[in-house]
Amino acid sequence: MSTLEAALAEWRSALGEANVLTEPEALAAAETTTFATTQRIPAILRPGSTAEVQACLRVAQAHRIPVYPVSGGRNWGYGSRVPARDGSVLMELARMNRVLAYDEKLAYLTVEPGVTFRQAYTWLKERGSPLFITTIGGSPEGSLIGNALERGDGRGPHSDIFNHVCAMEVVLPNGERVETGMARFPNAHAAPVYRWGLGPSLDGLFSQSSLGVVTRMTFWLVKKVPYLREFVFTVKEDAQLWELVDRLQQLALDGTLRNSFYFWNDVKALSVARQFPYEHTGGRTPLPSFMLEQLREDFGRWAVSGAISAQDEELGALLERRLATAMEGLARPLELGPRDADYESPFQGRPTDVNLAMAYWRKKNPMPAEPNPDRDKCGFIWCSVAVPFTGEQAREASAIATRVPRMFALEPNVALLALSPRCLYLVVALAYDREVPGEDERAMACYQSLQRELVQAGYYPMRLGLPGFSEELSSQDDSRALLKRLKEAVDPAGILAPGRYGF
CATH class of the missing domain: 3.40.462.10 (FAD-linked oxidases, C-terminal domain)
Known part of the structure; x- marks a missing residue:
C-alpha cells in the first residue's frame, strides 16, 4: 500500500467515505482557476468539525503528505482552490458552516469558516437584527473567515475586515489547537470583545500564512444608521x-x-x-x-x-x-x-x-x-x-x-x-x-x-494570489528569516500549505 493510499484509508475512517473525494471530475474542477495552472490534487478532504480538522492534519503529519486548506474556494482572481504546490491534498472547510454565537448589544457574530457572506446576511435579517456584517465586492458565497484571513476589503465603516475580528480558534499543523486573545482563558467574558488578550498577540500570524487552519472567528458588527x-x-x-x-x-x-x-x-x-x-x-x-x-x-x-x-x-x-x-x-x-x-x-x-x-x-x-x-x-x-x-x-x-x-x-x-x-x-x-x-x-x-x-x-x-511574484521580494531586514524559523517551529515537516506566500 502506498503512503497516499494509507493516508486515504485513515482519512476515510475519520471523515467517512463521502467526505474523502478522489473522483476525477471533482479533482479536475478543484484544479481549475481563472488562469493557467499545472498543480494536481490527489484528493479532497471535507472535515465537518474542528476535531476532524485535527484528525486530518495528524494523518498528514504521520504520512508527510502536504495539505492545502480553503474555506469556500471562491478566491477568484487569486487562485480559487488551487494549492500553491503540486501534489497537495485539498482540505475544504465548507461543511463547517455554523453560526456559533451572536450578541446584539455588544455587536458580534462568531462563525465557522464555511459561513458565507450571504448566509450571515440572511441569518441576521431573519432575526430582525439592527446590525450588519461588512460585505465584499466578490461572490456572496465567499467565506467570511477566508476573506478576513486574506485581509480582504469590504464596504462600509469596517472595510478593513481583519481589523475588526478577534477570538480565533486555530489548528496547528501538528493537530494542536490554540485560541487567540482572551479566548484561551477559561470563562473569559471579554474574549469576543477584546482583541489583544494578554501578552503577544497571535492573530496576525495566521492571516496570509501557512502556520495554522482557522476554524472559528468572531466578527464585530456595525449598527445600521437611520x-x-x-x-x-x-x-x-x-x-x-x-x-x-x-x-x-x-x-x-x-x-x-x-x-x-x-x-x-x-x-x-x-x-x-x-x-x-x-x-x-x-x-x-x-x-x-x-x-x-x-x-x-x-x-x-x-x-x-x-x-x-x-x-x-x-x-x-x-x-x-x-x-x-x-x-x-x-x-x-x-x-x-x-x-x-x-x-x-x-x-x-x-x-x-x-x-x-x-x-x-x-x-x-x-x-x-x-x-x-x-x-x-x-x-x-x-x-x-x-x-x-x-x-x-x-x-x-x-x-x-x-x-x-x-x-x-x-x-x-x-x-x-x-x-x-x-x-x-x-x-x-x-x-x-x-x-x-x-x-x-x-x-x-x-x-x-x-x-x-x-x-x-x-x-x-x-x-498575493497563486501566481505570487516571479522572484523573491527583497527585504531590508531579517523578517523573512524570522518567519522561516516560525514556520519550521510549528510545521517542521512542511505539510501545511507549502509554497503559500513563499513558505
Whole structure:
C-alpha cells in the first residue's frame, strides 16, 4: 500500500467515505482557476468539525503528505482552490458552516469558516437584527473567515475586515489547537470583545500564512444608521482626479466619509455595466482608444462612489454639503441614492454579485444567473498593492497600472479603494478569455511585468494570489528569516500549505 493510499484509508475512517473525494471530475474542477495552472490534487478532504480538522492534519503529519486548506474556494482572481504546490491534498472547510454565537448589544457574530457572506446576511435579517456584517465586492458565497484571513476589503465603516475580528480558534499543523486573545482563558467574558488578550498577540500570524487552519472567528458588527445615502459622481480628466483624491482624503480623515469609497476608471465601470463590445470591433481585441472615448462619454474618465451615513437627517444633509463642496470645479454633479427606509444597501451588509461581471468582460456569452468564473473559463487575475492616500502617489501608481496592461493588449481595469484615511488599495483586474489560444500566457506575462514595475516604484503587494511574484521580494531586514524559523517551529515537516506566500 502506498503512503497516499494509507493516508486515504485513515482519512476515510475519520471523515467517512463521502467526505474523502478522489473522483476525477471533482479533482479536475478543484484544479481549475481563472488562469493557467499545472498543480494536481490527489484528493479532497471535507472535515465537518474542528476535531476532524485535527484528525486530518495528524494523518498528514504521520504520512508527510502536504495539505492545502480553503474555506469556500471562491478566491477568484487569486487562485480559487488551487494549492500553491503540486501534489497537495485539498482540505475544504465548507461543511463547517455554523453560526456559533451572536450578541446584539455588544455587536458580534462568531462563525465557522464555511459561513458565507450571504448566509450571515440572511441569518441576521431573519432575526430582525439592527446590525450588519461588512460585505465584499466578490461572490456572496465567499467565506467570511477566508476573506478576513486574506485581509480582504469590504464596504462600509469596517472595510478593513481583519481589523475588526478577534477570538480565533486555530489548528496547528501538528493537530494542536490554540485560541487567540482572551479566548484561551477559561470563562473569559471579554474574549469576543477584546482583541489583544494578554501578552503577544497571535492573530496576525495566521492571516496570509501557512502556520495554522482557522476554524472559528468572531466578527464585530456595525449598527445600521437611520440616514444612509449612496453617492456617485464622475471626473472627466485624470488631472482633476488627483486633486479630488487629496480633498476626499481630508473628508475621510475628519470623519465626513466614514464608509469606504471607490475610484473606478472607465474600463472598470464599463466592465461591470456591459461586456466587451465585439459587435463594434469586428471581434478584435483590445478595445481601441477612440472607441473607449466614445463609450465613456456618459460618465467621464473616472467614477467615484461611496455612501454617506449619519444618525439623523440634519447631520446627513450637512455631510452631503461638505462632499459637494469638495467636488466643486472637479467633478460632474453629485448623484445621490434613495433615502427609502426599505432600501437595503451593500454599505449596510447586502451582498451582491454585480461586480463578478468583470470576470466575463471578454467572454462571448453573458454572465449566467449563477456565475462561476472557474467553470466558465473566464480569464481573471488580480494585482493588488498598497498606496499612500495622496493624489501624487495615486497618480504615479495608477500610471503604471494603466500603461502596462496596454503593452500586453489588455484593457487597464483600475480602481483605487479608500478603506482608511491614510492608505489606498490600488487593484488592477486583468480580464481575458481563457478559451482564446495564447491568452493565458499573455495575461500571466502582463501580471508579472505589472507586479515588477509597481514594486520597483515602491508599491508593494498587500495581497498575493497563486501566481505570487516571479522572484523573491527583497527585504531590508531579517523578517523573512524570522518567519522561516516560525514556520519550521510549528510545521517542521512542511505539510501545511507549502509554497503559500513563499513558505
